[in-house]
Amino acid sequence: MENSASREIQLEITGSASIRTSTECRIYKVPYHLRKWNEEAYTPQVISIGPIHHGNNKFQTMEKHKERCFESLKQRTGITxxxxxxxxxxxxxSIRQCYVETVVDLGSDDFVKMIMLDVSFILELFLKFNSESWPREYPLLVEAWLLDTVFRDLLLLENQLPFFVIEKLFNLAFPYGSNNRSLIQLTFDFFKTLNIYDRTPISIANEEIKHFTDLLRAFQLPESSKLPYRGPDTTFPKYSATQLHEAGVKFTKAPTKSQLNEAGAKFTKARTTSVLDLDFKNGELEIPTLTFEDGMEDLVRNIMALEQCNIRLDTYFTDFYIILDHLIDTTKDVELLIKKGIIVNCLGDSETVTSMINKLNRGIIRRGMNANYFNLCEKLNAFAEGFWNRNKAKLIRQYFNSPWKGTATIAAFIILALTLLQTIFTIKSSIGPKRV
Incomplete structure (x- = not known):
């Protein structure tokens, strides 16, 4: 039987689907053992949403803008x-209970006002972004960086409102939807500009949405029915990407959802198309394309923090980045994956990407492992440790690990072969038949 705390709302996008929003929501303050590795990744820069960072003086400018958004929403809808x-x-x-820690002491009137203004800002932002030409004087357009920073701030774990609150006030303001679009459709349309997911709204039907960080996680995972079993055993790649490449592993980028759709029957096997899709078969390791750009680390860290804080969530997303950390030790590993089209580096040098990946898993506590990943790592390690593959990799490391050494090795082989041939001809001529 469906949880009584959940309600269904209808979503019309190329078809009909229902998405459940749960009042059983938990919003966390990121613990110190995670926060200390990158304080800024979890901290809003320009706007506070919810009570955790409410009252900070640096957000006063946006607090005034929230009031303007509330007035705009009243004029738009006629609500009071x-x-x-x-x-x-x-x-x-119910809203207060969603916050795991008591982070700010607000009286009832101040708390209600905060929720009202925060929801008004979110709804006005979504509506302007999706359906209207932006007024030239709109504050978020005054400086080019500001809107992008708001995008980022709305996805931080500590900067969340329960989704059921936003939905409740949206339904009050728009009983029949906004231009026949539901709140979830507006939400998808807004966040899809970040290019952070490969799923469509229709594929998240019947999944519960707690808040925007939770939705961000859902964007990047397969559908719930396709999530693999998790077991208590863990194992990870023993060798870096370059070491595996030397042992004969081929690296290829996984096809995107659109490529799978275009291929049609060619890809009929049961497999996901999420950003976490990994596959190893016949010596070929398939990894989804990863674009490293400004803001990516913040998004990844906040999803991982959510999985660490919420014991009810399995750490599927975290599993992926732990494996990636084992595959990437040095800039050579990053450069190999760039060459194969798996990593798109918009951050500049490879050292930046290497450092980011190697720091993501500090402080992370592991809780079991995705069974598919476990099997993949077992096969990957066994392949690299096979007799021929192991010795081929050893030969490459010892004699071909640089252009000069490789050239010298080839030259030595050629000289050795010529010397051997000369010796053979000399011996044959010396023992040949003597003329009478």
Missing amino acids: LEDFERDIRPMEN
Whole structure:
């Protein structure tokens, strides 16, 4: 039986689907053992949403903008301050309970006002972004970087509102949707500009949405019905990408969802098309394309923090980045994956990407492992440790690990072969038949 705390809303995108929003939501403050490795990755820069960072003086400019958004929403919909308060107050205790730590002491009136202004800002932002030409004087367009930073801040774990609150006030303001679009459709349309997922809204039907960070995680995982079993045993690649390449492993980039759709029947096997899709078969390791650009580390760290904090969530996303950390030890590993089209580096030098990946898993606590990844790592290690592959890799490391050494080795082989041939001819001529 479906949880009574969940409600279904209809989503119309190329078809009909339902998405459940759960009032059983938990929003966490990132613990120190994770936060200390990159404080800024978890901290909003320009706007506070929810109570954790509320009241910080550096967000006062955006607080004034929230009030303008509330006035704009009232004019757009005809709802009043009393309408908002009437819907928010019965939910106040439920909303407060979503926050695991008591992070700010707000009275009832101040708490309700904060929720009202934060939701108004989000709804106005989504509506302007999706359906209207942006007013030239709109504050987020004054400086080019500001809107991108707001995008980023809205996805941080500590900067969340329960999704059911946003949905409740959206339904109050737009009983029949906004231009026949549901809240979830507006949300997808807004965040898809980040190019952070390969799924469509229709594929997340029947999955619960707690908040935007949780939704970001869902974007990058297969559908719940396709998630593999997790077991208590763990194992990871013993060798880096370059070492595996020397042992004969071929690296290829996984096809995107659109490529799979275009290929049609060619890809009929049951496999996901998520950003976490890994496959190893016949000596070929298939890895999804990873674009390293500004803001990527923040998004990855916040999803991993969510999986670390919420014991109910399996660490599927974290598994992937632990494996990636084992594959990448040096810049040579990054450069190999760039050459194969797996890594797209928009950050500049390879050292930046290497450092980022190697630091992501500091402080991470492992809870079992994706069974598919476990089997993949077992096969990958066995392949690299096979007699021929191991000795081929050893030969490459000892004699071909640089252009000069490789050239010298080839020259030595040629000289040795010529010397051997000369010796053979000399021996044959010396023992040949003597003339009478």
